[in-house]
Amino acid sequence: MKIGLMGGTFDPVHIGHLIAAQSVYEELELDEVWFMPTSMPPHKEQAPGASPEQRWQMVCLAVEDHPAFKPSDVELRKGGISYSIETVLMLRSRYPEHEFYYIIGADMVQYLPKWYRIDELIKHVTFVGLRRPGYETGCDALPAPIRKAVRLASMPQIELSSTGIRQRRAEGRSVRYMVPDRVNDYIEVNRLYEA
Numbered sequence: 001m002k003i004g005l006m007g008g009t010f011d012p013v014h015i016g017h018l019i020a021a022q023s024v025y026e027e028l029e030l031d032e033v034w035f036m037p038t039s040m041p042p043h044k045e046q047a048p049g050a051s052p053e054q055r056w057q058m059v060c061l062a063v064e065d066h067p068a069f070k071p072s073d074v075e076l077r078k079g080g081i082s083y084s085i086e087t088v089l090m091l092r093s094r095y096p097e098h099e100f101y102y103i104i105g106a107d108m109v110q111y112l113p114k115w116y117r118i119d120e121l122i123k124h125v126t127f128v129g130l131r132r133p134g135y136e137t138g139c140d141a142l143p144a145p146i147r148k149a150v151r152l153a154s155m156p157q158i159e160l161s162s163t164g165i166r167q168r169r170a171e172g173r174s175v176r177y178m179v180p181d182r183v184n185d186y187i188e189v190n191r192l193y194e195a
Contacts, residue, residue: 004033004101004128005091007075007084009162010055012187013062014179016160018069023155024103024128025068033103034072035059038082049166049193052076054186061182085117088124100125101151110138112146122149130155169193 004024010017013035021033037055050058056076063069074090075082088100102125104112109129112118127150129137134157139150165175170193176184187193 001031001095001097002028002099002101003095004028004030004103005036005088005125006033006103007036007038007082007087010035010037010059011050011162012055012058012165012179012183012192014160014162014165014175014183015177016158018062018066018180019158020103020105020130020155021069023130024101024153027153028101028128028151030068030101032068032070034070035063036072036075036087038075039079040081054190054192058179058183058186061186062180064182083116084125085115085121088121092124101128102126103128103130106130106132106135106137109150110136110141112150113143118146122146125149126151128153133157166193170195 004021006017006021008017024030025033037052037059039052056071056073060071063071075087084102091100104127106129112127115121122145129139129150129152131137131152131154137152139147139152142150160178165178168175169187175187179187
């Protein structure tokens, strides 16, 4: 099976994440896309606004209607800082027959040489960089072995971020239509991200 991996804090998960996953799912003809909320990402200083359990619940709600989108709590159960190489090696040992495609934003492609144990990581996964208008992937400047492990896929331009959604909530503004309806309901019921 060809499996797309989508990691992130998902604080909260929003329609941009789902559109990105759908774009790669179709373009690369994947069998499934697994959404993996991180416990603590290595590159973010600030703690997420929602608890790991709340972020997990929102991801489950966001993907429950899509037959090929699956929530995965592999990084949440591990706890601590989430390094992609550790997650991918764990998944490879559990599912040796699967091919894994790690989905990242166009802005992250140029930073791949700085990823922890990247030389090992590229042996186990293909990176899929999402092309967005106005963003240079920097793919051509990557060292050859890393460049060979990167495929580019396109997605519609969606100007949405979890940071912006949290900010809107803090200002008392609606995030309806920016997140799936069930996620919006969950955020409102649990009064997440309010000032």
